[in-house]
Amino acid sequence: MRHAYSVKTVRAAERALMERLPEGALMQRAAAGLAVACCDLLRRNGRVYGSRVLLLVGSGDNGGDTLYAGARLARRGAGVRALLTSPDKVHRQAVAALLAAGGQVLGGPPLGALGPLDLVVDGITGIGGRGGLRPEAAELVRAVTAGHVPVLAVDLPSGVEADTGEVLGEAVHADATVTFGTYKPGLLVDPAAGHAGALRLVDIGLAEELPDRPDLEALQYADVAALLPVPDAGSDKYRRGVVGVAAGSERYPGAAVLAVAGALRGGAGAVRYAGPGADAVIARFPETLVHPGPPSKAGRVQAWVAGPGLGDSSASAEAVADVLAADVPVLVDADGLRLMDAAAVRARTAATVLTPHAGEAAALLGVGREEVEAGRLAAVRELAARYRATVLLKGSTTLVAEPGDAPVRVNPTGTSWLATAGSGDVLSGLTGSLLAAGLAPRDAASVGAYLHGLAARRAADGAPVAAHDVADAVPAAWRDVLA
Numbered sequence: 001m002r003h004a005y006s007v008k009t010v011r012a013a014e015r016a017l018m019e020r021l022p023e024g025a026l027m028q029r030a031a032a033g034l035a036v037a038c039c040d041l042l043r044r045n046g047r048v049y050g051s052r053v054l055l056l057v058g059s060g061d062n063g064g065d066t067l068y069a070g071a072r073l074a075r076r077g078a079g080v081r082a083l084l085t086s087p088d089k090v091h092r093q094a095v096a097a098l099l100a101a102g103g104q105v106l107g108g109p110p111l112g113a114l115g116p117l118d119l120v121v122d123g124i125t126g127i128g129g130r131g132g133l134r135p136e137a138a139e140l141v142r143a144v145t146a147g148h149v150p151v152l153a154v155d156l157p158s159g160v161e162a163d164t165g166e167v168l169g170e171a172v173h174a175d176a177t178v179t180f181g182t183y184k185p186g187l188l189v190d191p192a193a194g195h196a197g198a199l200r201l202v203d204i205g206l207a208e209e210l211p212d213r214p215d216l217e218a219l220q221y222a223d224v225a226a227l228l229p230v231p232d233a234g235s236d237k238y239r240r241g242v243v244g245v246a247a248g249s250e251r252y253p254g255a256a257v258l259a260v261a262g263a264l265r266g267g268a269g270a271v272r273y274a275g276p277g278a279d280a281v282i283a284r285f286p287e288t289l290v291h292p293g294p295p296s297k298a299g300r301v302q303a304w305v306a307g308p309g310l311g312d313s314s315a316s317a318e319a320v321a322d323v324l325a326a327d328v329p330v331l332v333d334a335d336g337l338r339l340m341d342a343a344a345v346r347a348r349t350a351a352t353v354l355t356p357h358a359g360e361a362a363a364l365l366g367v368g369r370e371e372v373e374a375g376r377l378a379a380v381r382e383l384a385a386r387y388r389a390t391v392l393l394k395g396s397t398t399l400v401a402e403p404g405d406a407p408v409r410v411n412p413t414g415t416s417w418l419a420t421a422g423s424g425d426v427l428s429g430l431t432g433s434l435l436a437a438g439l440a441p442r443d444a445a446s447v448g449a450y451l452h453g454l455a456a457r458r459a460a461d462g463a464p465v466a467a468h469d470v471a472d473a474v475p476a477a478w479r480d481v482l483a
Helices: 008-020 025-044 062-076 094-099 135-144 221-227 253-265 278-284 314-324 334-340 340-348 358-365 367-373 376-387 421-435 441-460 468-483
Strands: 002-004 053-059 079-084 104-106 120-123 151-154 178-180 198-202 216-218 242-245 269-276 290-291 303-306 330-332 351-356 389-392 397-401 408-410
Touching: 008 025, 025 062, 025 151, 025 178, 025 198, 025 389, 053 062, 053 135, 062 079, 062 094, 079 094, 094 104, 094 340, 120 216, 221 441, 221 468, 242 314, 242 334, 242 421, 253 269, 253 278, 253 351, 253 421, 253 468, 269 367, 278 290, 290 358, 303 314, 303 421, 314 334, 314 340, 330 358, 340 358, 340 376, 351 376, 351 441, 358 376, 358 389, 367 376, 376 389, 376 397, 389 441, 397 441, 408 441, 421 441, 421 468, 441 468
Parallel strands: 053 079, 053 120, 079 104, 120 151, 151 178, 178 198, 216 408, 242 269, 242 303, 269 290, 303 330, 330 351, 351 389
Antiparallel strands: 002 216, 389 397, 397 408
């Protein structure tokens, strides 16, 4: 599992580690890892010896890491030049090391004389930066990267917010980012994550100094495989979990079909459908147990999914209220998020999972959509606290939060191919099936998002994909995880 920690926590861990190490040892560890990453990137595009590298160097330790790494590159035969964005605050010993290795420190930004470059190393601000790049730094970055030169960021792209993933001004767009000791939240959460490129974690010995509970975590294959509810010899359809689906309407019968598809492909032992889309559901999935409604009369279930394609009718609102009154885990999505009573959600004793996209989250919080998209981490935490529910905030990086201090989870399998009508309905059914199988709400939401992303990648394979294709690919995603 990938863990991410706040700047405050990282700084405290670094101080504790430095007390046990010789002076400068921690910076040398970071510089060594950074230099290796630079060499790997240069080799992929040519060679290290004779390559032309430009260091953009800010103040403090981040600039020191960059300069010491540049010295190592210079000793490997690279032509290394450094532009100092804060000459009066630069790490002096690191400057001396670069010069001693044969590198150059430029007195100013003579951009017209730089010539072609093979690599730009962004060491301007690091994890302590706030509020975007200063205008002169932003102009410098634009100038030196105008020719599509590969950019490698040191610890995180300069100009992004390390703790929140926000981008509050101009920021570096890196092809790759080398981060030290642990991931930072901004490397995993959009919009900042979109600036980071490929991530590489360099071990500098920080793990022993970090607390057990991170601020953010991302599941990997092994974590998902350990959570998947795989049936055993004693399983039957009821032990595997029965999920109820209250979705669809005369206008949107397809939403019912897609939600049921997600539930069936997600491993449910049986699916009970309650609503007006029974004919469409049965035509596609004859194994579904259908009922015209209300949901409470459809039969016993271990979890409910409510909302996709319900529309705005009074009958739809009654269906959502009926589901929320059930003493089983409930997932609410799409129209259900508008129709649900907030007080009823907060009063529930069984688990509740809400799955909004940014626009729906904005409506639930009473803010503009742009505010949610700019500050996704803050939004998902606030939603979880306000509604006393587990919240899966869909988007370019899907986030899962629950009330309390548990780490927010970020889904690493998201893909732009999921930006297609009905894919959220599939996710709802898939996650509902995992709830019915007995997974805790945070685990069900996290595993559902993970499999959903894998399925979309498998179904798309570089070509357009529809929501039903994603549903059909979910079993293949299971196999990938369990292989």
